[in-house]
Amino acid sequence: MARVRYHVEGGFAFFPGLAAERVFETEALPEPQRDELLDLFETVRAHRLSSTGPMAPGGAADQQTYVIEVQESSDVRRIVVDEFDQDPAARELVARVRECAERCGPATP
Amino acid sequence: MNHAHGIFCGVIPPFVHEHMAVHGDDRTRRNALAALSLDTTVRAERLIVDLTAAGVAAQATAHKERAVHTADNTGALPGTLVRSEGDPSTGDPAVDEAYDGLGATFDLLQEVFGRNSLDDAGMPLISTVHYQDKYNNAAWDGRQMIFGDGDGQYFNRFTAAVDVIGHELAHGVTTHESDLLYMHQSGALNEHFSDVIGAMVKQYVAVPRQTAEKADWIIGAELLTSAVNGVGLRSMKAPGTAFDDPVLGKDPQPDHMSRYVETLSDNGGVHINSGIPNRAFHLAATGLGGCTWEKSGRIWYAAMRDPELRRLRGTARFEDFARLTLEHAAALYGPAERAVVEDAWQQVGVTAGTVPAAEQVADVWVLHYSWGCTDSSTRAVLTFHQDGSFSGDLAGKWHRQDGTLLLSFDDGPAQYAGTLVGDVATGAMSTFAGADGCWHLIRRGAAGIVGN
Ligand SMILES: [Zn+2]
Ligand SMILES: [Zn+2]
Numbered sequence: 001m002a003r004v005r006y007h008v009e010g011g012f013a014f015f016p017g018l019a020a021e022r023v024f025e026t027e028a029l030p031e032p033q034r035d036e037l038l039d040l041f042e043t044v045r046a047h048r049l050s051s052t053g054p055m056a057p058g059g060a061a062d063q064q065t066y067v068i069e070v071q072e073s074s075d076v077r078r079i080v081v082d083e084f085d086q087d088p089a090a091r092e093l094v095a096r097v098r099e100c101a102e103r104c105g106p107a108t109p
Numbered sequence: 110m111n112h113a114h115g116i117f118c119g120v121i122p123p124f125v126h127e128h129m130a131v132h133g134d135d136r137t138r139r140n141a142l143a144a145l146s147l148d149t150t151v152r153a154e155r156l157i158v159d160l161t162a163a164g165v166a167a168q169a170t171a172h173k174e175r176a177v178h179t180a181d182n183t184g185a186l187p188g189t190l191v192r193s194e195g196d197p198s199t200g201d202p203a204v205d206e207a208y209d210g211l212g213a214t215f216d217l218l219q220e221v222f223g224r225n226s227l228d229d230a231g232m233p234l235i236s237t238v239h240y241q242d243k244y245n246n247a248a249w250d251g252r253q254m255i256f257g258d259g260d261g262q263y264f265n266r267f268t269a270a271v272d273v274i275g276h277e278l279a280h281g282v283t284t285h286e287s288d289l290l291y292m293h294q295s296g297a298l299n300e301h302f303s304d305v306i307g308a309m310v311k312q313y314v315a316v317p318r319q320t321a322e323k324a325d326w327i328i329g330a331e332l333l334t335s336a337v338n339g340v341g342l343r344s345m346k347a348p349g350t351a352f353d354d355p356v357l358g359k360d361p362q363p364d365h366m367s368r369y370v371e372t373l374s375d376n377g378g379v380h381i382n383s384g385i386p387n388r389a390f391h392l393a394a395t396g397l398g399g400c401t402w403e404k405s406g407r408i409w410y411a412a413m414r415d416p417e418l419r420r421l422r423g424t425a426r427f428e429d430f431a432r433l434t435l436e437h438a439a440a441l442y443g444p445a446e447r448a449v450v451e452d453a454w455q456q457v458g459v460t461a462g463t464v465p466a467a468e469q470v471a472d473v474w475v476l477h478y479s480w481g482c483t484d485s486s487t488r489a490v491l492t493f494h495q496d497g498s499f500s501g502d503l504a505g506k507w508h509r510q511d512g513t514l515l516l517s518f519d520d521g522p523a524q525y526a527g528t529l530v531g532d533v534a535t536g537a538m539s540t541f542a543g544a545d546g547c548w549h550l551i552r553r554g555a556a557g558i559v560g561n
Contacts, residue, residue, distance in 0.1 A: 009374050009375055009376075010375050010376060010379075010380070011245070011246045011248070011380075012246050012247050012248065012267070012273065012276075012329070012342065012380070013328075013329070013342035013343060013380055014361055014374075014375045014378075014380040014381050015352075015357040015358055016357075016358030016359060016361055017354065017355070017356050017357040017358030018245075018356075018357060018358070019358075019374065058251050058284075059249070059251035059280070059281075059284035059288070060248070060249060060250050060251045060291070061248065061249045061277075061280040061283075061291055061299065061300075061303070062246065062247060062248040062249060062276075062277065062280070062380075063248045063249075063250065064246060064248075065376075083246075083248065083250075084248075084250040084251070091184060095184065
């Protein structure tokens with residue numbers, strides 16, 4: 001099982017109350033979704049590691065930034081995805097994480 | 110400084126500076142500008158054009174082209190086109206508010222600043238509404254505007270606030286001008302300028318138009334639902350007081366440099382520390398009186414376009430921007446307006462940065478000028494003051510940006526533009542009515558210069 005933590009930064013205004021970290025366990029998800037989410041996370045991480053170009057178009061403003069961490073036992077992997085990231089896998093990951101965080105109940109950091 | 114103003118703000122003419130208005134026909138002006146540009150930089154030419162007739166010319170050819178798309182609650186960008194320029198209302202409030210807000214911002218930029226869209230070259234205004242599902246944001250992705258519907262619980266749809274639309278478009282203006290890096294102080298200045306334009310649009314489209322004194326200076330007043338304890342997303346008048354809510358938290362904006370927030374969140378606090386310059390703008394606008402677009406807005410717009418800001422780009426600090434606003438306040442209006450702007454920055458704890466001593470223009474200079482660029486010249490001793498004026502044998506105003514020096518005179522229409530390096534400036538001048546000439550200026554007492 002893995003624990004996913006994420007929080008959102010930025011956006012048009014800064015709301016301290018909305019910047020709180022959200023946490024959910026992948027165990028709370030049905031199995032196919034659980035595997036898809038973790039695969040997606042690794043795909044985006046691989047893209048990050050091999051990428052040389054910019055991940056977002058220049059001059060963007062007010063975009064939200066997602067800081068996503070996956071913890072499996074003592075291993076913590078972390079990626080930062082800008083909202084207008086050009087990597088489709090990264091955008092998909094953000095959408096999945098947001099959806100899961102909503103479905104998997106309130107955050108208990 | 111507070112002139113008598115009516116309750117209503119008038120429609121003001123395009124960006125033509127009263128003291129530097131150009132007389133004479135186009136050919137004469139072109140010749141004069143050609144002469145001026147011989148000895149100076151493209152920049153000097155651009156400055157003079159800005160200060161004179163370019164606004165009018167740009168306005169005549171301004172190209173308004175709006176395109177509103179819908180993402181149908183997905184992440185597709187730009188999505189499906191639903192309303193193009195000239196199309197009638199669609200009945201979808203988000204689409205129509207976006208269309209109208211884009212138009213209001215375009216009109217302000219055109220009518221007040223003579224600007225032809227975001228890039229000053231007629232760039233289409235592209236936007237997408239219904240982005241994502243219950244998306245609590247509005248953003249600029251570097252090419253277009255994006256608006257969410259809000260979650261309906263805490264946030265309404267983001268097109269409901271015209272200042273938010275103006276704010277997003279202003280990011281496009283900044284991208285094409287100073288391109289301030291979106292991090293830390295330069296990023297907070299980027300955010301600040303967007304709030305300035307946003308507030309200005311809101312005050313400009315209000316019926317009747319609002320003076321700086323009458324305006325509420327709240328950004329995004331329409332965005333929060335009644336479930337939230339707050340009046341909007343930010344207050345330019347009283348940063349830190351816009352909301353205080355169990356869910357959203359408390360408005361984190363500081364209103365003074367002593368409370369500047371050092372953080373790595375939010376790109377280094379760009380939406381947090383913008384409260385400091387925001388309040389300075391509010392103080393300058395109310396101090397100068399009238400409507401924001403009459404004086405304070407023009408000063409800020411000129412500072413944002415100053416090539417020196419673009420040179421600083423990622424290292425620009427509040428004090429640098431403050432200095433540019435003082436320079437432009439003096440150049441556009443005079444010492445009294447400069448003093449109001451300086452006081453505004455001082456009230457928020459920002460002391461305008463200074464230029465290195467070797468580049469100080471405030472000093473005693475000897476001017477040699479010759480109409481027609483003949484061998485014989487006239488000599489005048491001038492004392493340049495910090496506030497942008499000069500006195501002595503002749504009186505007028507000076508304005509300096511990087512290495513370019515501009516002079517105008519209280520008596521007569523002559524415009525001087527030249528290049529200043531250390532103790533010597535050389536340049537050309539014109540009356541824009543047939544008379545051109547050459548000049549040079551030498552710092553009095555400068556060593557090793559003959560004729561000083
Ligand atoms: Zn912004
Ligand atoms: Zn006035």
